[in-house]
Amino acid sequence: MSLLKNFGGGGQKCELCHSTIYGEETVIAGQKQAVYVNFNPLEAQAIEQKSGYRCKSCGREYCKDCLEKKAPGNAYGGKSCPRCGGLFEIMHG
């Protein structure tokens, strides 16, 4: 998404949709810019959906958007990895 290209990111890609995903700190910085500089809450929302999550078991990385739509839920109220059923941790950076 072109509106996200102005801020950084480690170049990680979502395993499912192949869009660029961002670590927690980058997402927060991007959201602040979207809301306080660009006055664009929809942009902030779009950035949020590209937060990266990494499977603790197989190491695959996904965006929040794909996890909400495609990943199975688990007993802890979170989402499980679509490939191996592992748990996720939020990505940093």
Ligand SMILES: [Zn+2]
């Ligand atoms: Zn995705």
Ligand SMILES: [Zn+2]
């Ligand atoms: Zn996995």
